[in-house]
Amino acid sequence: MLLPALVLLVAFTHYPAVATIIDSFMSTPKPNRPSVFVGLDNYASMIEDPIFWQALRNNLWFALATIPLSVGLALAMALWVNGPMTGRGFLRMAYFTPTVLPMIAVANIWLFFYTPTYGLLEQIGGVFGLPSQNWLGDKSTALASITVVAVWKEAGFFMIFYLAALQGISPSLREAAAIEGAGRWFFFRRVLWPLLMPTTIFVLVNAVINAFRMVDHVVVMTRGGPDNATSLLLYHLYEVGFKYWDQGYAAAITVVLLGALATVALVQFFVLDKKAHY
């Protein structure tokens, strides 16, 4: 019974993963020179590659900004649309819309927002007499601009998880707290937040993975530029692997990326899990 699933998993997940690790110790095969074992050479060239370090740094900033922002925003939106109010069905849908859109489409929408001279931000800024700003073309704002897009895209998705969890909490808990005189903040801190902990862990793990996995909007909006200011690890990996065709080096970057992600996920599960009530 397990065989079909097992075959697919091995063929498309386990074998490629193992193959990647092996490849990372081999040189890139060329038509006139087959792949040979090179030991840690690929990893050594990674350490010497300044663009790798820049991409890593960019990615850490990107993760540090998107994760708390998108999760915090998701929680705030979920708390808001969970309450009784008119038009909350519409609001929930509106918040969820960015999730439904493909990342390529999202990137194109935001490309228009950011466009110099006639983009939306420029036009709004012009009304208030703000100076013109090339958001994506300026090294100092490009990464932040990319980050905003990712937050916009992710928050609605995470909101759905929070909303589902909030709906699962019995309304009589809120009433019991109201009888005792607990204010909103006290109730949130002592009851809602602990009860939402499992959801928060799940969302955090996803947010971390997404922060290192999202590359579509970089491809569409900046191609890593200007001057590698928005190059994230995965984009750098794509460039090394498929533009410069250095497959061995690309495999080494992949291994590092996966290792880092696995570590973060495990730490989250084992550290935060202890604090969660299921």
Added chain:
Amino acid sequence: MSEIELRGVGKLWGDVVALSPTNLLIPGGSFTVLLGPSGCGKTTTLRLIAGLDSASAGQIFVGGRDVTNEPPSHRNLAMVFQNYALFPHLSVADNIVFGLQVRKASKQEQSERLARVLALLGLEKLRDRKPSQLSGGQQQRVALARALVAETKICLMDEPLSNLDAQLRQEMRQELRALQQKLGLTVVYVTHDQAEAMSMADLVVLLNRGRVEQVGSPREIYARPATVFAARFIGTPPMSVMALDGETIKGSKFAVAGKPSKATHVAIRPEHVSLDGDIPATITASEYLGADSLVRCQIGSEQVAVRITGQQVFEPGQNVQLAWSPHALHYFDNDGRRVEQQTPT
């Protein structure tokens, strides 16, 4: 100082009347039961008193103070919920002191009150457990403890025993009643179980379709139901209500002597009917209950239940002669209101 008064209190949900304007006085220190079938407005009434819902009309007084527009926490009362509403991530002790923490009671006061209420309800050994590690009865006690620790004089209870098994329910009834008397609490207790109401209450408020049918002690309501609804609701089994056709029971030739002129229905308790008389009836069913049996008989087109001792055996279709005392009869008019018998002069 802990009486509750409703003056013209009503509640609408859109166009649906959940509670018609109602006047009600719940005396301080009493065990008052709001009784009625589901959808009768009893839980609505309780939630209005608690302040969890706001009244569409009227005023609510607690201890002589108008609390109609006060939030629940300013009404100086505690509440036990049907599903207990325990915080699943907090231990028994933390659940109980939750309200004290909200009110920023000192650590010392918290632990003193906690110890007192744990001892009162015999929960000392469970203080560090989580609600999911407790049985239904234990959860019920914790919910009760959380209500009692506030040391308010009023405790509202929304069907607190309905999730317990029959045996435990019996025990908890006695215990709740004893606690209420020991602490001098005003308890407002919602239930659909009339046996629970009869056994615990000082005062029963019988509700039906958002209206108060009758307010009285269990004995009063049992002995003198004010309406046909009360007659049909109270008692296991309740009174048999028979329609009258002029002077006779509908579909029969039996004339009811001494019938008040306005009466259109006559009712009698099963225990007030015996099988040694002259009222012709046919047995339709017989139910053996151990100590006694319940025999259902037909007079004309109307049904009457008879309670007899358990040994006697009857078969459906058998003809019997029923008897009752005219004083045991209750009369109701066309609107379902009680009509008093003319006392023979």
